[in-house]
Amino acid sequence: MKIVVDAFGGDNAPREIIGGAITAVNLHEDIEIILTGDADRIEDELNYFNYKGDKIQIVHASEMITNDDVPTSAIKNKKDSSLVVALDLLKTRDDVCGLVSAGSTGAVLAGALLKIGRIKGVARPALAPELPNAKGGKTLLIDCGANVDSKPQYLQQFALMGSAYMKAVHNMENPRVALLSNGVEDKKGNELxxxxxxxxxxxEGINFVGNMEARDLLSGEYDVVVSDGFAGNVALKSSEGAVQFVLQEIKNAITQSGIRGKLGALLLKNVFKSLKKKLNYTQSGGSPFLGVQKLVIKSHGSSKAMSIYESIMQVYRMHESQMISNLQKGLQENDQVENSAKA
Amino acid sequence: MKIVVDAFGGDNAPREIIGGAITAVNLHEDIEIILTGDADRIEDELNYFNYKGDKIQIVHASEMITNDDVPTSAIKNKKDSSLVVALDLLKTRDDVCGLVSAGSTGAVLAGALLKIGRIKGVARPALAPELPNAKGGKTLLIDCGANVDSKPQYLQQFALMGSAYMKAVHNMENPRVALLSNGVEDKKGNELxxxxxxxxxxxEGINFVGNMEARDLLSGEYDVVVSDGFAGNVALKSSEGAVQFVLQEIKNAITQSGIRGKLGALLLKNVFKSLKKKLNYTQSGGSPFLGVQKLVIKSHGSSKAMSIYESIMQVYRMHESQMISNLQKGLQENDQVENSAKA
Incomplete structure (x- = not known):
């Protein structure tokens, strides 16, 4: 299985990106990676890691897209950027099944839409991060920013796509799908x-359990949380901000608590370390961009090697379980239901 | 100054409610409280606290509104409930300046709208909780659920009302007002x-600093965060949920970490205690319902005496600083600006 990785996207590019790619090919015999970006620098990095295998290929790209670039024009104008070259490979080569990039979110989404295109029948592809939850599992939040103005039909498709993803990547038989609202009662919510x-x-084909409150986003009671991109973004970032806030408050309180507090903190060092790891988005995988014709994962901008590796594994599992064709089936079944209802 | 307190609203009614009222009159000579609800039980509680002053008056009400009641019909049908009796006192008596209730949010909002009515010129009153922030201050989030479908003009008024509130209650000269969005750039956001x-x-008359990300809700960089009620509710509850999630994860990690972790936790007991207090909404004040003709504070359902006391103090400070007339002035000035722009 060939996966293309944008070696020059993200805060820790190219070293951490390349480190993630090496981990993937080392651990999985059937994975091959194509790295895009400055070939000399990529080769230097491969030498740094002392990597000698033949399962990593380099395709040169002289430019980079940054967060300061306007996404759509960057995709159109920076034709020799590591991201656009990666997208072109994904588009033109049948043997390349997916792409991973930790670069500008806007550029990755715009590029995937422009170059790869939507799956037939999908109104709006959606960005769907996996969040850690209190049960030790993952909850998919779809959409979290690709579609800030959404229609009810988009949300229906988000539910179908999110459900197909959790089945594919986490082997869930019947993922619980909930609608993000301002209360659990059926009548809660805005017009949308x-x-x-x-x-x-x-x-048809989803396990819809009703409305949910944002308070329970991380509870583990839901597998797929469906939202328009605006509210989803607010939910995701509020949660991230609150986690940071609590950790910082703990740090401050310990600093102010004298020798007793410092000794306590020392004894709890491992507890805080594992907690930080669990809550750290840079250590977990990326967000699939669901609804485009090939597999695209947007990794967090601050991704380290382990997160890039996890992102590659997301592509791997989506491909292995034929997620895209399953997703298409789900969309078609509901199309038929709707059409027969209309007839 | 007379303030009416619904003694039978909230999970800890009536004892904690009455405890809060007693604290207020004990600490502030110029505060008088009217408690509404079952007179016998209120008297029992006053005896329990051994309260002998004459600044607490009781007005009997035989019914209670619960979270299971449908708000609007409860206001109409339960005429002798502690909340409706309190609202009637607030409405009819000029010497009563404000109301505090920890009862059903829906009933408090519906009751305030039906019985007290909007300030002239206000399109939609809004519920505006104060959140603790990383700078040790408070950030007002307006609206957080009263108006799940909002228009741009409502949000403009939320900004004016929130700003007037922070000036009145927290003596801020020039509160920084931000618009909740999916990024800080001017072009971010949905249509609204x-x-x-x-x-x-x-x-005119507000210090608008632009868009903000939900990640910075608790950063202390903003004093008033303006949002439609749906996204505001999502931001508030996502934050609450994430705080709970982290605290629970710490607890779990400590439980699993053996004797070393338990000793560490013991040494950090005070740190965790003060942290919990800071993050505990039941210890801080309530949410003002801004835009109605008299002062209404909705306390958290799980409020204890200290939170009820804080809510009473919010009414006190809003009244002292003549917040409502200042708020009206702000609305009128902008009305004139708009009208002259149209002319």
Missing amino acids: VHEAFALLKQT | VHEAFALLKQT
């Missing part, structure tokens, strides 16, 4: 949520 | 945010 709720209730 | 952004830029 009311209409989406009615649609989701009659959607 | 785009339109609200343009309006806020030209609003």
Whole structure:
């Protein structure tokens, strides 16, 4: 299985990106990686890691897209950037099944839409991060920013795509799908949520459990949380901000607590370390961009090697379980249901 | 100054509610409290506290509104409930300046709208909780659920009302007002945010600093965060949920970490205690319902005496600083600006 990785996207490019790629090919015999970006620098890095295998290929790209670039024009104008070259490979080569980039979110989404295109029948592809939850599992939040103005039909498709993803990547038989609202009762929500709720209730092939409150986003009670991109973004970033806030408050309180507190903190060093790891998005995988014709994972901008490796594994599992064709099937079944209802 | 307190709203009613009222009159000579609810039980509680002063008055009410009641019909049908009796006192008596209730949020909001009514010129009153922030201060989030479908003009008024509140209650000269969005750049946001952004830029008398990300809600970089009620609710509850999640994860990690971890936790007991207190919404004040003709504070359902006391103090400070008339002035000035722009 060939996966293309944008070696020059993200805060820790290219070293951590290349480190993640090496880990993937070392651990999985059937994975081959194509790295895009400045070939000399990539080769230097491969030498740094002392990597000698033949499962990493380099395709040279002289430019880089940064967070300061305007996404759509960067995709159009920076034709020799590591991201655009990666997208072109993904688009043109049938043997390349997916792409991983930790670069500008806007550019990755715009590029995937422009170059790869939507799956037939998908109105709006969506960005869907996996969040750690209190049960030790993962909860998929879809959409978290690709579609800030959404229609009920988009949300229905988000539910179908999110469900197909959790089945594929986490082997869930019947993922619990909930609609992000301002309360659990059926009547809660804004206009969009009311209409989406009615649609989701009659959607075939998903396990829709109703409305949920943002308070329970990380509870582990739900596997797929469906939202328009604006509220989803607010939920994701509020959670991240609150986690940071608590950790910082603990640090401050310990600093102020004298020798007793410092000794306590020392004894709890491992506890805090494992906690930080669990809550650290840079250590977990990336966000799939669901609904485009090939597999695209947007890794966090601050991704380290382990996160890039996890992102590659997300592509691997989506490909192995034929997620895209399963997703298409789900969309078609509901299309038929809707059409027969209309007829 | 007379303030009416619904003695039978909230999980800890009536004891904690009455405890809060007693604290207020004991600490502030110029505060008088009217408690509404079952007179016998209130008297029992006053005896329990051994309260002998004459600054607490009781007005009997035989019914209670619970979270299971449908808000609007409860206000209409339970005429002798502690909340409706309190609202009637607030409405009819000129010497009563404000109301505190820890009862059903829906019933408090519906009751305030139906019985007290909007300030002239206010399109939609808004619920605005104060959140603790990383700078040790408070950030007001307006609206967090009263208006799940909002128009740009509502958001403009939320900004004016929130700003007037922070000036009144926290003596801020020039509160920084930000618009909740999916990024800090001017062009970020959904349709509603785009339109609200343009309006806020030209609003007189507020210090509008632009868009903000939900990640920075608790950063202390903003004093008033403006949002439609749906996204505001998501931001508030995601933050609460994430705080709970981290604290629970710490607890779990300590439990699993053996004798070393337990000793560390013991040494950090005070750190965790003060942290919990800081993050505990039941210890801080309530949410003002801004835009109605009299002062209404909705306390958290799980409020204890200290939170009820803080809520009473919020009414006290809003009244002392003549917040409502200042708020009206701000609305009128912007009305004139808009009308002259139209002319």
